[in-house]
Amino acid sequence: MSCAPPSSETPITSPVPAAVETVTKPALIGKNLEELTALMADLGEKPFRAKQLFQWLYVKSARKFEDMTDLAKPFRQKLADNFTVGPLTMVERQVSADGTRKYLFKTPTGQTIESVLMYFEDRDTYSICISSQVGCAVDCKFCATGKLGFKQNLTVADITDQYLAVQADAGKDIRNIVMMGQGEPMLNYDNVIAAIRLLNTAAEVGIRHITLSTSGIVPKIDALAKEGMQLVLAVSLHAPDDETRNKIMPINTKYPVAELMRSIKDYIGTTGRRVTIEYVMLKGINDSQWHAEKLAELLRGVKVNINLIPYNPIGDSYGFERPSNNTIMRFMETVMASGKKVTVRVERGSDIAAACGQLANQYIEKTSA
Ligand code: SF4
Known part of the structure; x- marks a missing residue:
């Protein structure tokens, strides 16, 4: 799922190019x-x-x-x-008018990946969104990364170094990590779990401040429940019924809504942790009153918070549109009436395409032109 939905309202303030070189010696970052x-x-x-x-x-x-x-x-x-210190080479850094920083890195295998640093004024905290794969095989129909297809899994070092390189570059104490960048973390499970353990125990980021986001890979949610990790699990549900979800997330044909809900409930039962349900709002697709009521019914009695993400395309919108503010508010109120905590995600870095796949896509277009 994307780090932050983009729009095109504010200008880029300071793009900062950096030298590109491919790392060849083994890196020490990533080692315990x-x-x-x-x-x-x-x-x-x-x-x-x-x-x-x-x-x-x-x-x-x-x-x-x-x-x-x-x-x-x-x-x-x-x-x-x-050795080298870390495996990643910084290719590009963009700074948004709202302070969001987007980084493009090159891996030792010559692939490009991206990370986004966001500042939340109300909480005075920095949060980084990091990638777990190059490209993604899940092919959610509204997602730029899905269009790239799967290229490769990132190593433990690649994943860990995104946090460390950005922390060093920005000079900020980053206390929150979200695995919501490029890729499906659960399809690179072993490396993602090892990197999370390293970030928690070595870089001392609180485990409850690390969020792992998945499109709903059921066997891996079941496996995660047994890891004994108190992280935050976020599930990109995006629709409360199979018919709608099949249209926007082909993964639903493999792990349908009922099976996913069974897995989420078991996860909550085993860990005692509240799960975050992510719901990207797409005009005319999943934003009706019927969908809101169905979502409330599906999640009744389940220990979850709900995060609504108004779709906000940049470049190719893949035929999707953002619902009106009235529709979003009505949807939110309907779900809230069932007693659930519902938030609407605030846009960050809208001027620098801070959504999954956007910067990497731009870089690919630039270099192949
Ligand atoms: S939204 Fe996430 S899981 Fe879906 S295609 Fe994009 S990167 Fe993959």
Whole structure:
């Protein structure tokens, strides 16, 4: 699901290009303490070196070995000869009028991925939206990333480095992470879970401040329930019935609404955690009074919050439109009347195409022109 729905109302304030180079040496970011200890042993170094490195990589967000000032110079040189700090190279950074920053990174395999940093004034917090795959196989009909098709899974290092590289570049203490960028995190399950564990234990981001968003991959929701992680699970439902959901999310033919709801209820029963239901609002598709009532009925007695996301296309809208404000309000009031907490997502970074796939798509278009 997208990080933030785009519109085209405000100008880009400061696009900042950066040099592009492909990383070839193995990266240290993405390694846990045991793995770093083993690598240091291979270099003939003592285990305490791994602990020092761990601090520099994950807590102090160092991006160059030369910045790791309490390490002896010959050791820093040895590290630089054998490794890079992180796997990602920054290709482009855009800063929106509202302060949202969108980053385009190149992976060691030459693919491009994106991350979005958002500032929420009311809570005075920074939140980063990160990607889990290059492209996506799920093919939601309203999504730019779906049009790219699946290209590859990101590694633990690629996923973790998005957070660390943005934190270092922006100089902000980022305390919230949402896995809602490009890709379906549940289809890269092992790497995503390992990265989340690293971000939680090494970079010290509270697990309850990490959100994993899925289009509804039922076996993986069932697996996640057994991980014992207190993260926030967000499920992109987008329709309360199979007929509507099949039209906009082909994944529903594999995991239909009843099966998905069984999985969500079991997840809540096992973890005790409230689930967030994401609902992108598409004019004339899933925004009727009937849909609102059906959604309220489907979620009756289920421990969920509901997040309505008014569709707001940039570039190709794929034939979808945003409903009117009146329709959105009426829909919200109907669902709220059933006793549910309902929020409407605020647009962020509307001028810099801060939606999944948008910047990567633009980059692909630019480089292939
Ligand atoms: S196609 Fe993939 S990236 Fe796009 S909304 Fe669906 S699951 Fe998310």
